[in-house]
Amino acid sequence: MGFSLDAVRVVHPNGQRALAGVTLAARDGERIAVIGPSGAGKTTLLRVLGAALLPGEGAVQALGAKPWQLPAGALKKLRARIGTVHQAPPIAPRLRVVTAVLAGRLGEWSVLRALGSLFHPSDIAGAHEVLSRLSLEDRLFDRCDRLSGGQLQRVGIARVLYQRPGLLLADEPVSALDPTLADAAIGQLVAQSEATGATLVASLHAVDLALRWFPRVVGMRNGQVMFDLPTAEVTPAMLDALYASEGGVAVQRAPQPVAAEMAFQRPDCP
């Protein structure tokens, strides 16, 4: 199952080309980091994988289904099996943390149960368990608008952990976290994939996290896949080329550890 994209092209309504013929596939349970400069098409790629954006051209398969050939009911069920961690989680400010986390399974619930959960959270222990994996269990009953940006981002991660999707997509999931928390949060996404067999695709600006936690790295630029390699084969020269500015002058980046050196530094998942 996993997913596959074949020659996928996306041009936004304003004429901006975001994906220029992307072909990419993953087996069940694979873990892939997508890296590349701003505007490379990473978010667009994840939206196509999540059946949230219909590409203008090309074929999409996710979890064994072709989303855009499904009737509405089946498409809804497929989307309930796909979880997305957004950079800025779409969570209503007045919602309590517990409710925001339990909303991860809204797609599986009837309208009645979903409405009931707003007033009487049904699985407080389950919400507590996933929040504790992100060191947020003490905020269970806080309102989301009382949280910092980084705490809210972790609530968004907890929500997807609670959902237990078959395809887990994470779009810049730790951009608001300090390095220690970011490392731990990526570790939790990886641990979830290992425990449930979910395919994990994360777009990351933090190249060190991509190299440390993911066995496969896809480099994107200008809507195209520039490389798709086992992490140990990604070289500093490839990273420099990926992030080089359009004018040909290399962008100043902090030195990145060589992939081969990073591979054995991956901490054990808790």
Ligand SMILES: Nc1ncnc2c1ncn2[C@@H]1O[C@H](COP(=O)(O)OP(=O)(O)OP(=O)(O)O)[C@@H](O)[C@H]1O
């Ligand atoms: N809704 C939209 N309407 C018009 N253009 C868009 C839209 N979303 C993205 N784009 C454009 O498509 C291209 C790819 O954007 P995308 O957000 O996928 O890149 P990205 O790699 O995720 O960037 P970043 O790292 O900055 O988040 C960019 O040129 C962007 O300006």
